[in-house]
Amino acid sequence: MKKLINDPRRVVEEMVEGYVHAHPDYIKQLPENERALVTARDTKEGKVGILIGGGSGHEPGFLGYVGEGMADGVAVGNIFASPSPDPILEVTKTIDKGAGVAYLYGNYAGDVMNFGMAAEMADLEEDIEVGMALASDDVASAPKEEKEKRRGIAGEFFIYKAAGAAADFGYNLEEVIRVANKANAQTRSMGVGISPCYLPQTGEPSFEIGDDEMEIGLGHHGEPGIEKGQLESADSVAERLVGDILNDIEITEGDDVAVLVNGLGSTPRMDLYIIYRKVEQILKDRGIQIYRSYVGDYITSLEMGGCSVTLMKLDEELKQTISHPVDCPMFVQK
Amino acid sequence: MELSSYDLKNFFKTVADMMEEEKDYLCELDRKIGDGDHGVTMSIGWQAVNEILDADLKDEEDCGKISVAVGKTFLSAVGSSVGPLYATGLMKGAKSGKKKNVMNELDLVEYWVAFARGIKERGQAEVGEKTMVDTLEPFANTLEAKYEETQKFFESFEHAVRDAEKGMKSTKDIISKKGRSSRLGDRSIGAQDPGATSAFMILSAFQKFAENRSTQVS
Numbered sequence: 001m002k003k004l005i006n007d008p009r010r011v012v013e014e015m016v017e018g019y020v021h022a023h024p025d026y027i028k029q030l031p032e033n034e035r036a037l038v039t040a041r042d043t044k045e046g047k048v049g050i051l052i053g054g055g056s057g058h059e060p061g062f063l064g065y066v067g068e069g070m071a072d073g074v075a076v077g078n079i080f081a082s083p084s085p086d087p088i089l090e091v092t093k094t095i096d097k098g099a100g101v102a103y104l105y106g107n108y109a110g111d112v113m114n115f116g117m118a119a120e121m122a123d124l125e126e127d128i129e130v131g132m133a134l135a136s137d138d139v140a141s142a143p144k145e146e147k148e149k150r151r152g153i154a155g156e157f158f159i160y161k162a163a164g165a166a167a168d169f170g171y172n173l174e175e176v177i178r179v180a181n182k183a184n185a186q187t188r189s190m191g192v193g194i195s196p197c198y199l200p201q202t203g204e205p206s207f208e209i210g211d212d213e214m215e216i217g218l219g220h221h222g223e224p225g226i227e228k229g230q231l232e233s234a235d236s237v238a239e240r241l242v243g244d245i246l247n248d249i250e251i252t253e254g255d256d257v258a259v260l261v262n263g264l265g266s267t268p269r270m271d272l273y274i275i276y277r278k279v280e281q282i283l284k285d286r287g288i289q290i291y292r293s294y295v296g297d298y299i300t301s302l303e304m305g306g307c308s309v310t311l312m313k314l315d316e317e318l319k320q321t322i323s324h325p326v327d328c329p330m331f332v333q334k
Numbered sequence: 335m336e337l338s339s340y341d342l343k344n345f346f347k348t349v350a351d352m353m354e355e356e357k358d359y360l361c362e363l364d365r366k367i368g369d370g371d372h373g374v375t376m377s378i379g380w381q382a383v384n385e386i387l388d389a390d391l392k393d394e395e396d397c398g399k400i401s402v403a404v405g406k407t408f409l410s411a412v413g414s415s416v417g418p419l420y421a422t423g424l425m426k427g428a429k430s431g432k433k434k435n436v437m438n439e440l441d442l443v444e445y446w447v448a449f450a451r452g453i454k455e456r457g458q459a460e461v462g463e464k465t466m467v468d469t470l471e472p473f474a475n476t477l478e479a480k481y482e483e484t485q486k487f488f489e490s491f492e493h494a495v496r497d498a499e500k501g502m503k504s505t506k507d508i509i510s511k512k513g514r515s516s517r518l519g520d521r522s523i524g525a526q527d528p529g530a531t532s533a534f535m536i537l538s539a540f541q542k543f544a545e546n547r548s549t550q551v552s
């Protein structure tokens with residue numbers, strides 16, 4: 001393992017400190033809890049607060065998406081581990097502008113328990129209304145009939161985008177949650193891993209893989225995937241990933257989609273654009289129109305190698321949310 | 335057998351030391367079926383507990399308050415899935431130590447049964463799903479039944495820990511159904527669940543701690 005760090009036990013604290021100091025006009029740390037970060041800008045009274053969060057190691061996820069048009073606050077967990085209820089509750093209290101707070105997070109047992117406990121406390125102790133929407137976009141993580149068991153991966157980005165825009169449009173909490181759930185229902189991702197990440201505290205690779213191998217469906221914490229095999233060309237990997245997605249959700253000629261080709265941490269943009277090239281060809285051949293595309297590192301797994309492809313099938317409302325401008329330190333859309 | 339608030343704090347310190355020693359082994363188990371950080375998570379949590387035992391809890395003598403503070407500290411430090419689970423167990427257990435400087439055998443039986451059942455309730459898992467419940471449920475059932483039958487604490491606890499061990503080992507043959515490892519399906523067979531393992535370590539540590547404690551006294 002080779003990393004530019006100091007004390008492995010303090011990587012999250014030191015990253016947050018660096019991040020907050022680098023972008024003081026965007027984000028600030030709450031004095032009550034150093035893992036609770038909120039937007040530094042004024043938010044409108046009566047706007048639904050958008051709270052995101054999860055484990056660290058997925059940067060720009062999740063702190064990178066606090067900003068105009070996306071989230072108002074984030075609760076930061078240890079590496080690949082859900083934040084505890086404390087920072088979630090502190091962020092909730094700060095970003096509630098009288099219209100309640102929407103919690104958006106990936107479908108993992110730890111996140112479900114911690115965000116659930118925080119929501120109970122917000123309701124009972126603070127009298128703040130909380131709504132929740134979970135991302136479950138990873139096709140590889142459970143069969144179609146059990147979509148509610150699937151984990152959230154890169155598609156979380158589209159769910160934040162949709163809900164963040166809905167909150168800006170002035171929707172109430174129920175409507176923001178409806179849009180977030182719709183975005184999730186219309187979003188599918190498939191990933192491939194080609195090299196592991198290393199947890200700073202153990203120094204061990206998150207999974208074993210040969211130099212000439214790839215693993216389809218690998219989770220973004222290094223959870224084993226559905227199939228390990230010989231490394232193939234970018235075109236055939238793209239065909240496999242998009243093929244699995246289109247087998248899972250009906251997207252046909254004339255439909256509009258948003259595309260995300262997401263790098264897992266150490267994959268060059270070159271490779272990602274080569275993948276995107278093929279994704280576009282496949283969709284074009286089927287008469288599916290790309291409304292907007294995103295290529296880059298959006299939700300990573302430390303230095304893991306590989307990528308995922310995400311498609312979100314769009315209706316008029318979701319198109320509006322996708323077009324909505326965003327200004328975050330790690331993501332700007334005009 | 336009686337356990338003072340001083341003993342209870344020492345027991346939690348023993349657990350913190352043990353988790354430091356076992357963290358690599360627990361990470362190794364977790365790498366086979368999860369993301370490989372279970373040992374790190376347990377270490378972070380119990381080190382935070384270790385610190386608060388020497389600080390805020392230094393002069394605390396209420397066993398209930400100690401257990402609640404340990405649970406809250408563990409939760410704040412780790413989040414994750416084990417945070418809410420252990421915090422719930424420790425807070426449920428705390429009820430039988432409420433306003434007590436010393437816990438008797440019946441208090442301790444109630445403490446550990448509530449601990450195990452609290453975790454099960456929070457995690458919504460059943461036996462056979464390859465989780466810490468495979469260790470905790472047989473433990474609680476045996477402890478409760480044996481103590482009711484015999485009124486002998488050490489004998490009952492020993493039986494309960496033996497059944498906990500069987501439960502832990504049974505996770506090798508189970509296909510995972512909960513948590514991150516559930517996405518593995520058949521490939522989780524053969525791997526012992528790290529959560530079931532660390533839960534067993536804690537129970538077994540208490541058995542040893544209580545036995546040593548009683549030999550020292552007598």
